[in-house]
Amino acid sequence: MRKHLLRGGSLLAALLLWQLLTSLHVNFWLHFDRLPTVVDVARDFGYQLQTSLYYRDLADSLARILIGFALAAFAGVAIGVAVGRSALTGDLVSPPLEVLRPIPAIAMVPIAILLFPSNEQGIVFITFLAAFFPILVSTRHAVTALPVVWEEAVRTMGGSGRRVLWSVVLPGALPGVFSGLSVGMGVAWICVISAEMISGQYGVGYRTWQAYTVVDYPGVIVGMLTIGLLGFGSAAAVELVGRRVTRWLPREAEVAR
Amino acid sequence: MMLIEDLSVGYRETPVLRGIDLKIEAGEILVLVGGSGCGKSTVLRTLAGLHRPSGGTISLDGQPIARTSAERALVFQEDGLLPWRSVRRNVELPLAIRGVSKSSRRSQALSWIERVGLGGYADHLPRELSGGMRQRVQLARTLASGPRVILADEPFGALDAQTRRAMQLLLVDVWSQQPTTIVFVTHDVDEAVFLGDRVAVLGGKPTGIRSIVDVPFPRGDGDNSAARAEILAALGSTQ
Ligand SMILES: Nc1ncnc2c1ncn2[C@@H]1O[C@H](COP(=O)(O)OP(=O)(O)O)[C@@H](O)[C@H]1O
Ligand SMILES: [Mg+2]
Numbered sequence: 459m460r461k462h463l464l465r466g467g468s469l470l471a472a473l474l475l476w477q478l479l480t481s482l483h484v485n486f487w488l489h490f491d492r493l494p495t496v497v498d499v500a501r502d503f504g505y506q507l508q509t510s511l512y513y514r515d516l517a518d519s520l521a522r523i524l525i526g527f528a529l530a531a532f533a534g535v536a537i538g539v540a541v542g543r544s545a546l547t548g549d550l551v552s553p554p555l556e557v558l559r560p561i562p563a564i565a566m567v568p569i570a571i572l573l574f575p576s577n578e579q580g581i582v583f584i585t586f587l588a589a590f591f592p593i594l595v596s597t598r599h600a601v602t603a604l605p606v607v608w609e610e611a612v613r614t615m616g617g618s619g620r621r622v623l624w625s626v627v628l629p630g631a632l633p634g635v636f637s638g639l640s641v642g643m644g645v646a647w648i649c650v651i652s653a654e655m656i657s658g659q660y661g662v663g664y665r666t667w668q669a670y671t672v673v674d675y676p677g678v679i680v681g682m683l684t685i686g687l688l689g690f691g692s693a694a695a696v697e698l699v700g701r702r703v704t705r706w707l708p709r710e711a712e713v714a715r
Numbered sequence: 716m717m718l719i720e721d722l723s724v725g726y727r728e729t730p731v732l733r734g735i736d737l738k739i740e741a742g743e744i745l746v747l748v749g750g751s752g753c754g755k756s757t758v759l760r761t762l763a764g765l766h767r768p769s770g771g772t773i774s775l776d777g778q779p780i781a782r783t784s785a786e787r788a789l790v791f792q793e794d795g796l797l798p799w800r801s802v803r804r805n806v807e808l809p810l811a812i813r814g815v816s817k818s819s820r821r822s823q824a825l826s827w828i829e830r831v832g833l834g835g836y837a838d839h840l841p842r843e844l845s846g847g848m849r850q851r852v853q854l855a856r857t858l859a860s861g862p863r864v865i866l867a868d869e870p871f872g873a874l875d876a877q878t879r880r881a882m883q884l885l886l887v888d889v890w891s892q893q894p895t896t897i898v899f900v901t902h903d904v905d906e907a908v909f910l911g912d913r914v915a916v917l918g919g920k921p922t923g924i925r926s927i928v929d930v931p932f933p934r935g936d937g938d939n940s941a942a943r944a945e946i947l948a949a950l951g952s953t954q
Contacts, residue, residue, distance in 0.1 A: 605794065607791055607795055608797055610765055610791075611796075612808070612812070614763050614765065614784075614785075614787065615808060615856075615860050616783070616784055616785025616786075616809070616812050616860075621812060625808065629797070630799070704799075706798050706840050706841075706842065707798075
């Protein structure tokens, strides 16, 4: 109880400080006089929540990230498992991926714009790329780190390679896959927002940058808050599903994760 | 009957054991003993089909053994269960692999779980069980798969003396009702003499088997001290 009071108080104090600095037009090396006050932002947020444009932006950003993330999850897990299970596949598939991996997805924006017929697909591609590598790497690591005894147990029950894949490799790698999905979701948000700022039409990132260019500073902060809420919500969703499906982990490992 | 002729096992550069000849009768319990690192696990894994022999042949009822099969189940020392599956779903797995229908594998699994004394634990995860209980589940899983040969690699090696004794009695109990061929690896001479019809001491040179000792009163109350002494002597001379 006391803890909650302290934390709530800390948050309130920060808001109050922001309100004071901006409403008193403090200009002491940092230009607080240029920023909107808490009250301005709250009023603008309330207003935007009643416009359909706000929800259209939200829906566009969500669609982009969900499509890009779903594709990345599918491809990352599939390729990660294939490469983790077979050295031959690894030698054939990994080299080009390892060359691309250190390049931040956002640096691919120009290529994405050139490559894809529409900006929309380019943004989804950037999101995909951003989430793909963490998922691939975690999956591959989880698959190679699997204890062999589980596979041997299933083989000596007469299980086929496909049985080993579905009953051992995929469930056994799931904790690792989910840590990849978590990281992937985080970078996917960074990239979808940045890509929207650079080349989007509609979307929360586009709207935030747009607000800046038309000197609508409360709008910028509303955009930022929206991005933060979306990021928090999606991370929490991945975390929740991850917890559900890895309940079998020993307690120590749960804590370490 | 499992027939092993002039078998050599080893890894790439390191030969481990050679010249193993063994005839294991159907329904017999053969125990393999030997110093640590002498190759007991390697032989057992070769019999399971997980490891390719470097020479010689193995056959089961006249059929050569080339790969893993549900006929030859392997029981591991520990952690052989899939930790994300409940006790029941672990025991159901070999039945699912054999294509047994859902309702039938459920009832078979539950009856095996009951049989090893774990009724009431069917929905527990392996991590919620003690080491001895987990080995019971492994035993139930192995028996449920209905193998012709059970290969056990120090299955009770990590248990305390009391639990180990209980597990030995349980194994003898289910085996006596349904005699399956068992090849049982242990480093515990008392366990070997208690369980085995015969005890093979591994680790000799140039042939892999130092000696094969017949146990006069297997799983009974008779005096097996001579067999025990013979095994100890054979072990001593190999180390
Ligand atoms: N995967 C492996 N690769 C190379 N050598 C191995 C491997 N596994 C075991 N060995 C070696 O083979 C020998 C026999 O091992 P093992 O069969 O495990 O012995 P035991 O079960 O009797 O203790 C040991 O010297 C061990 O170091
Ligand atoms: Mg061993």
